[in-house]
Amino acid sequence: MQQDIGVKRSIEEINQKIKQGKAVVVTAEEMVDIVKEDGVKGAFKKVDVVTTGTFGVMCSSGAFINFGHTRPKIKASKVWFNDVEAYAGVAAVDCYLGATQVQEDDPLNKVHPGRFKYGGGHVIEDLIAGRQVRFRAKAYGTDCYPSKEYESIITINDLRDAFLYNPRNAYQNYNCAVNLSKKTIYTYMGVLRPNLGNATYSTSGQLSPLLNDPFYWTIGVGTKIFLGGSIGVVTWRGTQHNPDVLRGENGIVKEGAGTIAVTGDMKQMSSRYIRGVSMLGYGCSMMVGIGIPIPIINEEMAYFTGQSDADIFCQVVDYGIDYPNAIDRSLGEVSYQELKSGKIKIMGKEVPTSPLSSYFMAKEIAGNLKDWILRHKFTLGVPQVYFPTVEFKGVVE
Amino acid sequence: MTNKNIKKNVLLIFSKEVMYKPIIYRLAADFKIIFNVLEAKIFPRQEGRLILQLEGTQVQIKQALEYLKKEGVKIEILAEKIKRDENSCVHCGACLAVCRSDALYLDKETSKVVFCAEKCVACGLCELVCPVKAVMTASIEMEV
Numbered sequence: 001m002q003q004d005i006g007v008k009r010s011i012e013e014i015n016q017k018i019k020q021g022k023a024v025v026v027t028a029e030e031m032v033d034i035v036k037e038d039g040v041k042g043a044f045k046k047v048d049v050v051t052t053g054t055f056g057v058m059c060s061s062g063a064f065i066n067f068g069h070t071r072p073k074i075k076a077s078k079v080w081f082n083d084v085e086a087y088a089g090v091a092a093v094d095c096y097l098g099a100t101q102v103q104e105d106d107p108l109n110k111v112h113p114g115r116f117k118y119g120g121g122h123v124i125e126d127l128i129a130g131r132q133v134r135f136r137a138k139a140y141g142t143d144c145y146p147s148k149e150y151e152s153i154i155t156i157n158d159l160r161d162a163f164l165y166n167p168r169n170a171y172q173n174y175n176c177a178v179n180l181s182k183k184t185i186y187t188y189m190g191v192l193r194p195n196l197g198n199a200t201y202s203t204s205g206q207l208s209p210l211l212n213d214p215f216y217w218t219i220g221v222g223t224k225i226f227l228g229g230s231i232g233v234v235t236w237r238g239t240q241h242n243p244d245v246l247r248g249e250n251g252i253v254k255e256g257a258g259t260i261a262v263t264g265d266m267k268q269m270s271s272r273y274i275r276g277v278s279m280l281g282y283g284c285s286m287m288v289g290i291g292i293p294i295p296i297i298n299e300e301m302a303y304f305t306g307q308s309d310a311d312i313f314c315q316v317v318d319y320g321i322d323y324p325n326a327i328d329r330s331l332g333e334v335s336y337q338e339l340k341s342g343k344i345k346i347m348g349k350e351v352p353t354s355p356l357s358s359y360f361m362a363k364e365i366a367g368n369l370k371d372w373i374l375r376h377k378f379t380l381g382v383p384q385v386y387f388p389t390v391e392f393k394g395v396v397e
Numbered sequence: 398m399t400n401k402n403i404k405k406n407v408l409l410i411f412s413k414e415v416m417y418k419p420i421i422y423r424l425a426a427d428f429k430i431i432f433n434v435l436e437a438k439i440f441p442r443q444e445g446r447l448i449l450q451l452e453g454t455q456v457q458i459k460q461a462l463e464y465l466k467k468e469g470v471k472i473e474i475l476a477e478k479i480k481r482d483e484n485s486c487v488h489c490g491a492c493l494a495v496c497r498s499d500a501l502y503l504d505k506e507t508s509k510v511v512f513c514a515e516k517c518v519a520c521g522l523c524e525l526v527c528p529v530k531a532v533m534t535a536s537i538e539m540e541v
Binding site: 056190191192200276277280285287340342354356357358 | 488491495508509510522525526530
């Protein structure tokens with residue numbers, strides 16, 4: 001059940017305005033200035049929808065693929081795309097290709113740091129780009145599915161279905177990573193040089209989807225989103241979704257919190273927004289482009305979406321010793337404004353910072369989404385199931 | 398031509414005929430070049446390679462390079478060998494964590510990662526860490 005949040009402008013009302021071409025739509029970046037100039041009340045009156053965007057490495061991504069029936073038929077028990085194994089224990093010709101699955105015969109980290117040249121994320125990018133992929137399947141054979149082996153060069157057009165299904169994406173905030181150990185480490189947060197040599201971070205801050213809706217009042221199951229260049233949907237809360245974390249007085253989470261599971265049709269996507277990645281010494285994964293339109297249903301939502309990088313904080317975490325040993329410790333708190341300045345101060349030391357998530361692409365996605373709504377009358381999905389949340393105790397003046 | 402000092406990073410290739418001849422010191426002695434050795438290696442095929450940063454006026458650098466050529470040293474200008482695939486780069490910033498030469502930086506206006514080949518010292522680290530393999534750096538071992 002959703003708590004009573006005092007809706008003053010319903011999503012249905014906003015959709016009516018979108019259809020009539022009367023909706024006012026701005027990006028989360030633009031909303032910061034509008035709230036500054038017109039105040040929260042003024043911004044609420046003026047703006048109907050705020051668009052957000054994020055583009056970065058998102059593990060817990062993958063694709064459900066139905067490769068269609070072969071002749072004679074096969075009930076595949078093992079399948080590979082370009083020698084990257086997909087999980088075939090789903091049905092005869094269904095499988096799930098995970099983004100972090102590494103190509104067979106990859107030397108992994110045997111010579112550290114490993115390169116991880118090709119994996120599931122790369123296959124998904126190749127398929128979306130329309131490139132050829134070598135498909136192989138093995139089976140034990142049954143009376144109804146006699147084939148034991150199948151091999152073919154395919155493109156996405158040969159697949160019956162290819163749905164992106166990412167169980168955990170768009171993390172609401174994330175750690176800023178540093179390294180207190182004495183050696184260089186190779187992590188999913190990039191290369192971290194020893195003795196606090198550098199710091200990395202990975203969200204789009206003020207443009208980030210879930211940071212703009214900190215209590216998930218408007219994002220739920222059924223929310224229509226920009227996913228990989230086409231229309232996708234939020235299908236459930238993401239794995240590890242946790243609303244009960246450290247929050248600022250403005251309600252915004254100060255560490256990793258909410259997540260979403262998303263789905264979309266790979267056949268409609270663009271390889272500009274879905275990219276296979278190799279993380280040195282870590283493994284393979286996938287960069288995903290996501291944008292979510294946020295309906296400004298009340299003044300609080302205008303307030304949240306008006307928060308800027310200066311108002312959004314994250315925890316600095318040591319990936320050298322603490323993180324691998326599951327020691328839950330923060331070395332301090334920094335704002336995204338500080339992180340974006342290029343240097344932060346941690347434990348008395350000035351440390352250079354760099355991002356891992358592309359703000360350039362995030363802006364492009366938020367802009368695209370705005371364009372969809374304004375020019376193509378893309379309407380907003382009404383959440384059918386809301387996510388677990390906590391109460392907002394703040395007062396918005 | 399101005400008298401302002403400029404910097405140029407070059408890969409010098411010494412064939413076996415010249416690899417043990419004292420040549421480099423003359424860059425400083427005769428041409429007033431301030432040089433900095435960025436990397437050096439001797440290959441089993443009897444070839445010496447050196448990545449140097451040359452600092453001097455445009456005239457000085459030009460004359461120094463002409464001298465090297467005359468001595469039989471093969472010269473590759475690094476900035477001409479290093480490439481970034483602009484269609485592939487997503488401007489994530491992973492390369493910024495390892496670049497120590499200011500060849501890569503974030504443009505705050507555009508939010509794009511700018512690559513300035515002139516300043517690259519060909520350490521190759523950005524190529525290693527680029528998640529989408531958009532960078533092709535030159536290295537001391539490159540084929541020329």
